[in-house]
Amino acid sequence: MSELRLSSIETRGVPGKKRYAMVIDLRRCIGCDACMTACKAEFDVPVGVFRTWVPYRVVGTYPNVRKHFMPRLCNHCDDPPCVRACPVGATYKVEDGGFVLQHYDRCIGCKACMASCPYNARFMLPKSRTYTDITSVVDKCTFCHHRVTQGLAPACVVTCIGRARIFGDLNDPASEVSRLVSTLPTQVLRPEEGTKPHVFYIGLDRHNSEFGRAVYSPLEVLEEDRQAFNKNHGA
Amino acid sequence: MGDFNIFHHMPWSSTYSIYFFTIGISAALFFMSTLSWYREEFRPLRASAFYLSFVLLAISGLLLISDLSKPARFLNIMNPAYLNFTSPLAWGGLNLLSFGAVSVAYFFMMRKNDEGTSRKLAVLGSLLALGLPIYTGFDLTVHQNRPVWNTPLMPILFVALSLVSGAAVASFLAGGKSEKLHVMLRRFMLWSAGAVGAMLISLLGTTAYGGSGQELTFMFMTSGALGGIFIGVGILLGTAAPILLLLAPFGRQQGGMMLAALLLLVGGMALRYSILVGGQIVQTYF
Ligand code: SF4
Numbered sequence: 153m154s155e156l157r158l159s160s161i162e163t164r165g166v167p168g169k170k171r172y173a174m175v176i177d178l179r180r181c182i183g184c185d186a187c188m189t190a191c192k193a194e195f196d197v198p199v200g201v202f203r204t205w206v207p208y209r210v211v212g213t214y215p216n217v218r219k220h221f222m223p224r225l226c227n228h229c230d231d232p233p234c235v236r237a238c239p240v241g242a243t244y245k246v247e248d249g250g251f252v253l254q255h256y257d258r259c260i261g262c263k264a265c266m267a268s269c270p271y272n273a274r275f276m277l278p279k280s281r282t283y284t285d286i287t288s289v290v291d292k293c294t295f296c297h298h299r300v301t302q303g304l305a306p307a308c309v310v311t312c313i314g315r316a317r318i319f320g321d322l323n324d325p326a327s328e329v330s331r332l333v334s335t336l337p338t339q340v341l342r343p344e345e346g347t348k349p350h351v352f353y354i355g356l357d358r359h360n361s362e363f364g365r366a367v368y369s370p371l372e373v374l375e376e377d378r379q380a381f382n383k384n385h386g387a
Numbered sequence: 388m389g390d391f392n393i394f395h396h397m398p399w400s401s402t403y404s405i406y407f408f409t410i411g412i413s414a415a416l417f418f419m420s421t422l423s424w425y426r427e428e429f430r431p432l433r434a435s436a437f438y439l440s441f442v443l444l445a446i447s448g449l450l451l452i453s454d455l456s457k458p459a460r461f462l463n464i465m466n467p468a469y470l471n472f473t474s475p476l477a478w479g480g481l482n483l484l485s486f487g488a489v490s491v492a493y494f495f496m497m498r499k500n501d502e503g504t505s506r507k508l509a510v511l512g513s514l515l516a517l518g519l520p521i522y523t524g525f526d527l528t529v530h531q532n533r534p535v536w537n538t539p540l541m542p543i544l545f546v547a548l549s550l551v552s553g554a555a556v557a558s559f560l561a562g563g564k565s566e567k568l569h570v571m572l573r574r575f576m577l578w579s580a581g582a583v584g585a586m587l588i589s590l591l592g593t594t595a596y597g598g599s600g601q602e603l604t605f606m607f608m609t610s611g612a613l614g615g616i617f618i619g620v621g622i623l624l625g626t627a628a629p630i631l632l633l634l635a636p637f638g639r640q641q642g643g644m645m646l647a648a649l650l651l652l653v654g655g656m657a658l659r660y661s662i663l664v665g666g667q668i669v670q671t672y673f
C-alpha cells in the first residue's frame with residue numbers, strides 16, 4: 153500500500169532522503185517582525201512584497217485583548233500545486249530536502265503558480281531593482297536553500313528572538329522538528345487542499361486562521377489600509 | 388486571518404477574461420466555417436467566419452503574451468526541455484500553436500480551391516478549436532483551492548460560452564444573407580445560451596452551499612459591484628433576456644436576433660470576467 157500512499161513527488165518518510173520542515177510555536181511569537189526583517193536583508197526582498205510575513209488578529213474583548221500572531225511563509229508543500237501548474241518547469245521541487253524553488257531564468261511570468269498556491273506565498277518581483285538583477289519573475293521563500301545546504305539554519309530561524317521558529321529534517325527521527333511534531337499537537341494551514349504543507353504550527357487556532365465572516369465585512373479602517381496598499385503596489 | 392497588515396493581489400488580471408472571450412469566439416467561428424463544408428446553409432460564412440477567427444486568434448495570442456511579465460520568453464512554452472505536461476497551460480500553448488498552424492494551412496488551401504484538403508483541415512482545425520475553450524476551462528478547474536473555478540463544469544461551460552458568443556458574432560457576419568442560416572444561428576444561440584443558463588444555476592447552487600470559501604465567494608459574486616456584473620449583466624441581461632427575446636416572435640426577425648446577439652456578447656464577456664475575478668477575491672484575504 154505504501155506506493156499508493158505517496159505521490160511520486162513526495163519525500164516525507166522516504167528512506168535516504170531529507171525532508172526539511174519548520175515548526176512555528178505560536179505560543180512563543182511576540183510579533184516583533186525580526187524574521188521579516190532578516191528575510192528582507194538576506195534576499196533583498198523588494199518593498200511591498202514578502203517571503204515571510206507576520207499577520208495578526210486581535211482576539212478577546214476589551215480590556216482583555218491580545219494580538220494573535222501567525223508567521224507565514226511558503227509551506228514547501230510535499231505535493232505542491234505550484235509545481236504542477238508551471239507550464240515551463242520554472243518552479244520545481246528539490247527531491248532531497250523538499251525545497252520548492254524557482255528557475256528565475258525560465259519563468260515567463262504567467263502567474264499560474266500564484267493562482268495555484270493556496271497560501272499566497274508567491275509574489276511578482278518589480279520591473280527594476282537596485283541591487284539585484286532578478287526582475288519581473290515570480291519569487292517566494294526558498295527555506296534558505298543556500299544556507300541550509302551549507303549546514304546553517306534559515307535566516308528567520310536564526311534571528312527569531314522568541315525561538316518560535318524551529319527548522320530541521322523531519323525524516324530524521326532524532327531532529328528537534330521530528331520530536332515536536334510527534335509529541336505536540338500541531339496544525340498545518342488548509343490541510344484540506346491536499347498540499348501536505350511542511351510548516352507546522354503549535355498553538356494555531358483554526359478559528360483565527362480561516363476566512364470567517366470578517367472577510368465579507370472587514371473593518372473600515374483595515375479596508376482603507378488595503379486600498380492604500382493596493383494603490384501603491386500597482387494592483 | 389481576519390485582520391491583516393500584508394495584503395495580497397489577484398494573480399490573474401482581467402486581461403485573461405478578454406482573452407477567454409476572444410479565443411472562444413475565434414474557436415466557434417472556425418467551427419462555423421467548417422460547418423459550411425457539410426451544411427449548405429452555412430456556406431455564406433465560410434470565408435468571413437474564418438478570416439475573423441484568424442484575426443481574433445492573433446489578437447488573443449498578443450493578449451496572452453502581453454500579460455506575461457516576461458513577454459519575450461513566451462517561446463519557453465515551446466521548448467521541449469522545459470514543457471511540463473501536468474500544467475494545462477503547457478497543453479494550451481501547444482493547442483494554440485497547432486490551431487494557428489492549421490488555420491494558416493486552411494487559408495492557403497481555400498485560396499487554392501483545394502476542396503478535399505480544405506475539408507480535412509477544417510475538421511482538424513475544428514477539433515483543435517474545441518480544445519481551446521476546454522483548456523481555458525481546465526486552466527481554472529485545476530486550482531483546487533479556488534471556489535467557482537474548481538468544478539468539473541468549467542471546461543464544458545467554456546465550450547458553451549464559446550458557442551454562444553461565436554454564434555452571436557456569426558449572426559452579425561451573416562446579416563440578412565440567408566433565411567436558412569438565420570434559422571440555424573438562432574437555434575445555436577438559443578441552445579447554447581440555454582446550456583450556459585443551466586450550468587450557471589448549478590454553479591450558483593454548489594457555490595452557495597459549499598464550504599466557507601465558497602459561501603463567501605457566492606456572497607461576493609451576488610452582491611456589490613461584482614454582483615451587478617455577474618447577476619445583472621451576465622445572467623439577467625446577457626443570458627436570460629436574450630433567451631426570452633429569441634423565443635418571442637420579434638426574436639425570429641433579423642432585428643430581434645441582432646439585439647439578442649448583442650446582449651449575448653455583453654453577457655458572455657461579463658460572465659467570463661466575473662468567473663475569473665470571483666474565484667480570486669476571497670483568497671486575497673487569506
Ligand atoms: S506554499 Fe504555495 S508556493 Fe509554497 S510549495 Fe506550497 S503551493 Fe507552492
Ligand code: SF4
Nearest residue numbers: 238259260262263265
Ligand atoms: S509565473 Fe513563472 S514560475 Fe509561475 S507558473 Fe508561470 S512560468 Fe512558472
